[in-house]
Amino acid sequence: MLGSFRNYIDYTVGVGAYLMSKFVKSSMAQKLTPLDNISKLSPTVTRVLGQNPSSFTLLGTNTYLVGSGEKKVLIDTGEKNIPKYIDLLKEALGTCKIDSIIITHWHGDHVGGIPDILKITNKNIPIYKIKRPDIEVENQSELYNYVEDGYIIKTDGATLKMIATPGHTMDHAVVYLEEEKALFSGDCVLGEGTSVFEDLYTYMNSLNILLSLNPEIIYPGHGPVIKSPKDKITEYIKHRNQREEQILKCLEGKEYMTSMDITNNVYTDINLSVKIGAWNNVRNHLSKLLKEKKITEISNDRYKLN
Incomplete structure (x- = not known):
């Protein structure tokens, strides 16, 4: 009985935390840095804004096309059923093709767009993700190529290393672009405000992992590019x-x-x-x-x- 009660409390508090984060972020809404729908951030990185603004996602989910050639890796996919995002993604691609997808974590604003993206590309492309340890079978598990910490994906001009950084969620991964010493931080570190987390102990460890990588720039899952990574991560800690x-x-x-x-x-x-x-x-x-x-x-x- 006590266990059931505590589970109920955990659920209630979790909902409360989500609502708190919405409240806090909505108060920031007028102060958010404007972002273009499509932004060429480096010779190999293009950001496509997910067109899903909300108090929880700030101006929307940042998705990234990575690579210098015809084949691109897509990092995160935004939410489902957003035709404007798919149109922007096709515009950003031009004649290029998505060769593979990397997912930073299971939240719907990062994985929801997978079915829509598969409709405009090769349905057999690999989708790389770290497995959730907290449930036996996750949604869309049949689509994922589950990988371990340190897994490397290569495309033209880009070597991408997936690094396990649990805490925000227990399956969270950041992606390190070796050629540019750039870090795609998912929701571990945001461009504005602070992140929420499922487990603070592991989250703090993950922040220290990010520090040890010593990136020169961070491309976050939400918000603007972080040009002083060490300062931002240290601020979080x-x-x-x-x-x-x-x-x-x-x-x-x-x-x-x-x-x-x-x-x-x-x-x-x-x-x-x-x-x-x-x-x-x-x-x-x-x-x-x-x-x-x-x-x-x-x-x-x-x-x-x-």
């Missing part, structure tokens, strides 16, 4: 570390605190409509701190410092 320090400080000298006690202490300037999302952030931090043995859960949802 610093933000999470500051929040963690606040949580640890809350627990100092206390016999115990619940996750909501901590939320009320850390997030003092938010209204009730977004507090459930803040609670989800706190619970993610607590889960990370438990794994690091910095705190103990002495009973159900009661935490103390070690």
